[in-house]
Amino acid sequence: MRMMMRSDVSSLKRSVDQGTEEQRQAVREIIQDVKNNGDQAVRAYTKRFDRTDIENWRVTKTELAEAYTSIDENDRTILVEAAANIRNFHEKQRTTSWFDSNANGTILGQKVTPIDGAGIYVPGGTAAYPSSVLMNVIPAQVAGVKRIVMVTPPNTDGNIPAGVLAAAHLLGVEQVFKAGGAQAIAALAYGTETLAPVDKITGPGNVYVALAKREVFGDVDIDMIAGPSEVAVLADHTAKADEVAADLLSQAEHDARSSSILVTTEESLAEEVRTAVYSQLRTLPRYKIAKASIEDYGAIIVCDTKAEALETINEIAAEHLEIVTEHPFQDMAKVKHSGAIFLGPYSSEPVGDYYAGPNHVLPTNGTARFSSPLTVDDFVKKSSVISYSEQALQQNGDKIAQFARLEGLEAHARAIETRKERWK
Numbered sequence: 001m002r003m004m005m006r007s008d009v010s011s012l013k014r015s016v017d018q019g020t021e022e023q024r025q026a027v028r029e030i031i032q033d034v035k036n037n038g039d040q041a042v043r044a045y046t047k048r049f050d051r052t053d054i055e056n057w058r059v060t061k062t063e064l065a066e067a068y069t070s071i072d073e074n075d076r077t078i079l080v081e082a083a084a085n086i087r088n089f090h091e092k093q094r095t096t097s098w099f100d101s102n103a104n105g106t107i108l109g110q111k112v113t114p115i116d117g118a119g120i121y122v123p124g125g126t127a128a129y130p131s132s133v134l135m136n137v138i139p140a141q142v143a144g145v146k147r148i149v150m151v152t153p154p155n156t157d158g159n160i161p162a163g164v165l166a167a168a169h170l171l172g173v174e175q176v177f178k179a180g181g182a183q184a185i186a187a188l189a190y191g192t193e194t195l196a197p198v199d200k201i202t203g204p205g206n207v208y209v210a211l212a213k214r215e216v217f218g219d220v221d222i223d224m225i226a227g228p229s230e231v232a233v234l235a236d237h238t239a240k241a242d243e244v245a246a247d248l249l250s251q252a253e254h255d256a257r258s259s260s261i262l263v264t265t266e267e268s269l270a271e272e273v274r275t276a277v278y279s280q281l282r283t284l285p286r287y288k289i290a291k292a293s294i295e296d297y298g299a300i301i302v303c304d305t306k307a308e309a310l311e312t313i314n315e316i317a318a319e320h321l322e323i324v325t326e327h328p329f330q331d332m333a334k335v336k337h338s339g340a341i342f343l344g345p346y347s348s349e350p351v352g353d354y355y356a357g358p359n360h361v362l363p364t365n366g367t368a369r370f371s372s373p374l375t376v377d378d379f380v381k382k383s384s385v386i387s388y389s390e391q392a393l394q395q396n397g398d399k400i401a402q403f404a405r406l407e408g409l410e411a412h413a414r415a416i417e418t419r420k421e422r423w424k
């Protein structure tokens with residue numbers, strides 16, 4: 001874990017993974033093949049990359065129900081409670097249509113309509129993510145999306161982890177398909193014999209998933225290109241080194257490219273956290289992943305002043321920011337960029353990953369400078385509504401026609417002026 005000067009912070013800047021030319025080409029070929037050959041192509045790629053041959057890739061209702069009853073009763077209770085918290089939070093994000101009328105009878109407004117079909121990618125690989133099922137499906141449901149399709153890669157035995165299926169069953173998701181990577185994204189975007197295409201694809205995944213989402217964007221919408229997890233902790237003398245170290249490691253265990261950064265003004269805390277990170281590392285089951293991540297992307301930055309520390313935090317623009325200081329709310333006021341901000345010693349990052357309610361699909365790689373967490377708004381679109389009255393057109397028609405002629409668009413001007421016949 002590198003000890004860094006504030007001046008070195010630019011070396012921590014990350015960018016969205018563009019993949020290699022070879023990977024981009026492979027993804028384009030997979031997408032084209034799925035477009036041409038549908039289910040058969042998906043099956044072939046699942047056999048090749050997930051090393052399992054699946055005849056019927058749609059998960060049955062019985063499989064979903066059995067997964068739900070097969071998991072531990074306490075696990076079920078936790079899923080139910082977390083889902084309720086996440087739903088409550090997202091209910092507050094709901095936007096409604098509005099219409100405004102003025103004295104001359106004009107009505108202007110904004111009509112909010114859910115998208116028809118949402119495709120949710122749930123990553124597979126070394127970890128299973130029932131929490132990502134909740135975080136993607138619930139905002140879509142709150143938005144009013146009628147058709148939600150979930151895809152996730154199967155294990156080599158052809159099954160999907162029970163926790164993932166249980167979460168889908170709890171939320172009433174009926175269309176679940178066993179496929180991952182670019183082939184799953186292509187199937188969602190363009191459809192196959194058994195999977196009707198969706199309008200928007202959300203959810204994180206590896207580089208093949210990210211490249212495929214980028215490739216299909218435009219034909220369908222996507223949420224964002226989410227990279228490996230990141231946490232930055234701003235801590236002062238009130239923070240406990242063991243707790244800070246544990247929080248840094250909580251994201252390091254996701255991926256060998258996850259990043260965990262401590263920013264502080266306290267040199268002694270910096271040393272203590274570094275020691276605690278290495279002593280806790282050894283006890284983790286995902287030791288190798290966490291160690292690689294800490295070695296390559298972990299950093300401790302000691303700043304001279306609180307103002308400098310806050311500037312550093314804004315430069316990093318981390319996916320998750322913990323503020324463990326004497327006055328966390330005051331410090332938060334100076335934070336401009338972060339996907340999610342966790343305040344005080346009890347708001348450890350995993351509180352947000354699983355349970356508190358806000359979404360854990362968040363902007364990574366510094367994109368918090370211009371983008372936001374996944375929200376209900378991601379699953380709706382807005383139509384502008386214009387109803388001009390006769391009086392309004394009489395008052396403003398000439399000005400509109402004049403504006404059209406300013407652009408040299410005569411047909412536009414005449415479309416307005418032809419209405420003058422009505423009040424002649």
Ligand SMILES: NC(=O)c1ccc[n+]([C@@H]2O[C@H](COP(=O)([O-])OP(=O)(O)OC[C@H]3O[C@@H](n4cnc5c(N)ncnc54)[C@H](O)[C@@H]3O)[C@@H](O)[C@H]2O)c1
Pocket residue numbers: 026045049050122123124125126127129132153179180181182183204205206207208209226227228229254255360361362
């Ligand atoms: N930001 C978040 O909220 C969040 C949450 C959970 C996971 N993640 C990230 O999701 C990622 C999960 O990655 P993963 O690989 O474990 O699972 P994944 O589901 O993203 O990818 C698995 C798929 O990759 C494809 N693939 C593998 N090798 C390939 C190859 N050589 N050519 C073409 N396709 C290939 C296969 O089709 C396979 O099904 C991690 O990077 C993790 O950090 C992010």
Ligand SMILES: N[C@H](CO)Cc1c[nH]c[nH+]1
Pocket residue numbers: 129131132229251353360361362
């Ligand atoms: N921290 C991850 C990205 O925000 C989400 C997650 C899922 N499970 C545990 N953590």
Ligand SMILES: [Zn+2]
Pocket residue numbers: 229250251254350353
């Ligand atoms: Zn996490």
